[in-house]
Amino acid sequence: MTDRRARRHEATRQEILDAAWRLARERGLTGWSLREVATEVGMRAPSLYGYFGSKEAIYDAMFAEGSAQLLARTDAMPRPADPVDLLRAVAREFVDFCVADPPRYQLLFLRVVPGFVPSPASYALAEEVLERLRGVLAAAGVTSERAVDLWTALVTGLATQQVSNDPDGTRWTDLVDHAVDMFLASELATPR
Amino acid sequence: MTDRRARRHEATRQEILDAAWRLARERGLTGWSLREVATEVGMRAPSLYGYFGSKEAIYDAMFAEGSAQLLARTDAMPRPADPVDLLRAVAREFVDFCVADPPRYQLLFLRVVPGFVPSPASYALAEEVLERLRGVLAAAGVTSERAVDLWTALVTGLATQQVSNDPDGTRWTDLVDHAVDMFLASELATPR
DNA sequence: CGAGTACACCTAACGGTGTTAGGCAAACCG
DNA sequence: CGGTTTGCCTAACACCGTTAGGTGTACTCG
Numbered sequence: 001m002t003d004r005r006a007r008r009h010e011a012t013r014q015e016i017l018d019a020a021w022r023l024a025r026e027r028g029l030t031g032w033s034l035r036e037v038a039t040e041v042g043m044r045a046p047s048l049y050g051y052f053g054s055k056e057a058i059y060d061a062m063f064a065e066g067s068a069q070l071l072a073r074t075d076a077m078p079r080p081a082d083p084v085d086l087l088r089a090v091a092r093e094f095v096d097f098c099v100a101d102p103p104r105y106q107l108l109f110l111r112v113v114p115g116f117v118p119s120p121a122s123y124a125l126a127e128e129v130l131e132r133l134r135g136v137l138a139a140a141g142v143t144s145e146r147a148v149d150l151w152t153a154l155v156t157g158l159a160t161q162q163v164s165n166d167p168d169g170t171r172w173t174d175l176v177d178h179a180v181d182m183f184l185a186s187e188l189a190t191p192r
Numbered sequence: 193m194t195d196r197r198a199r200r201h202e203a204t205r206q207e208i209l210d211a212a213w214r215l216a217r218e219r220g221l222t223g224w225s226l227r228e229v230a231t232e233v234g235m236r237a238p239s240l241y242g243y244f245g246s247k248e249a250i251y252d253a254m255f256a257e258g259s260a261q262l263l264a265r266t267d268a269m270p271r272p273a274d275p276v277d278l279l280r281a282v283a284r285e286f287v288d289f290c291v292a293d294p295p296r297y298q299l300l301f302l303r304v305v306p307g308f309v310p311s312p313a314s315y316a317l318a319e320e321v322l323e324r325l326r327g328v329l330a331a332a333g334v335t336s337e338r339a340v341d342l343w344t345a346l347v348t349g350l351a352t353q354q355v356s357n358d359p360d361g362t363r364w365t366d367l368v369d370h371a372v373d374m375f376l377a378s379e380l381a382t383p384r
Numbered sequence: 385c386g387a388g389t390a391c392a393c394c395t396a397a398c399g400g401t402g403t404t405a406g407g408c409a410a411a412c413c414g
Numbered sequence: 415c416g417g418t419t420t421g422c423c424t425a426a427c428a429c430c431g432t433t434a435g436g437t438g439t440a441c442t443c444g
Contacts, residue, residue: 005412005420012421030306033401046403047422055402111356112304114222149353150367150374157349161341164303175342182342182378197391197441204392225430238432239393247431387444394437401430411420 013051015041017065020058021103029103030113056116059107063118066104067125070097074132083140088180090136091155095173098159105163109156140184147187154179205243207233209257212250213295221295222305248308251299255310258296259317262289266324275332280372282328283347287365290351297355301348332376339379346371 019040023032034055035045052058077093080086098105106112108126118126134148142151158179162172211232215224226247227237244250269285272278290297298304300318310318326340334343350371354364 009420028306034403035401043421044423045401046405046424049403050421109356110302110304110352112302114220146367146370149364150371153349153353153364153367153371154346155349156352157345157347160302160348160352161345164301172341172345175338175345178338179342179345182374185378186374201391226432227430235392236394237430238395238434241432242392385444388442390439390441392437392439394435396434396436398433399431402428404427405425406423407425408423409421411418413418414416 009051012041013061016048016051017058017061020062021065024062024103024107025101029106056113059113059116060119060122062104063107063116064122064125066101066108067122067129069104070094070108071125071129071132073097074129074136084180084184086136087140087142087184088177090133091158091176091180092173094155095159095162095176098156099162099167099173102163102167105159110160142184142187150187151183154183201243204233205253208240208243209250209253212254213257216254216295216299217293221298248305251305251308252311252314254296255299255308256314256317258293258300259314259321261296262286262300262321263317263324265289266321266328276372276376278328279332279334279376280369282325283350283368283372284365286347287351287354287368290348291354291359291365294355294359297351302352334376334379336379342379343375346375 016037019037020032023036023040026032033045034048037058038045038048048058052061074090074093077089080089098109130152133152137143137148137151142148158172158176162170166172208229211229212224215228215232218224225237226240229250230237230240240250244253266282266285269281272281290301322344325344329335329340329343334340350364350368354362358364
């Protein structure tokens, strides 16, 4: 049975994390201070250090949480049998995930926070996501390393353009199906 | 004839800008302070305000300078007559430009600096770049708005992946020709 | 050529940041 | 109940972008 105290500690940790996410969504990924987070949870800034060793550690926990969310979302996704439908669905899922929470997207996929590098533990989660993606692509007949790299470039490119240049519209998300068709036409035509 | 003093002022301005670029390349786009820039040019931080109204104004001048460099580089590019060769060349030129100076790339194409939005004057330069690109794509037979958007997503996606995940390698730059072929096969097959 | 002005640069300081040190009271454990 | 651990505090540090105000030098003009 987990310690009562440890559980309470974990809950406060999560409360801090939630406050950080809220502020990041309001003011941008790097537009918040520890003092603001502390105020949000009814503390003073130095008290946060009982829960996170630094501001970077908060970013790291956010990185892990974001990766876990993406993992959960792709796992929960319906899986059409047809390869084309499958890849369309996974691409749409990914771009939607990015557009739904731009700061989360920036944290996970752009290197936007000045000194931040995810810890090995958090990065392992992100690699797990890529691993699942590789599985889905293989199921659709796409196996080569180069094809996977091209896929990630294509899909993150769509997401980046959408988030950076038309955050409230659908100018690039509307292109997802078309982009997938283009990709498949090329990759399935030359299978190896 | 321009004022001696005005010329000297302009030279100092450029000196500050060069120092900022140098520091940005060393420590990351947002990893430098005004005090460091000032030291680099032999001043104290407040003196910089005689040349730029704020740190953001420095970023804005850097943005304009980066856009001008991209513009100059694409203008100076050899222009193969064959559409496929042309697009391959322009794509390679763009990705090389991005990879050659990651902070510059982040400043121009990712929204990485917390509060920074380019001024209308600087942004006009960036739009000029896009305008030239539209011209090149049209010369290769690609005219639709959607196709241009897909192109930018594809090319910036390759650049982002390269810069973010393999900054010293060629994992994604090696895919540029292949990506262009894929794009053209799809877009020229369905011209409108 | 001397007086007056504009300019380049300075120091001091303000409110903000992440972070450390040290203290005090409540909660837990034997 | 006594001792330890925990949770949170205040005070302070070094650094940040930025503003105010002062000083000497370089230029302009009568």
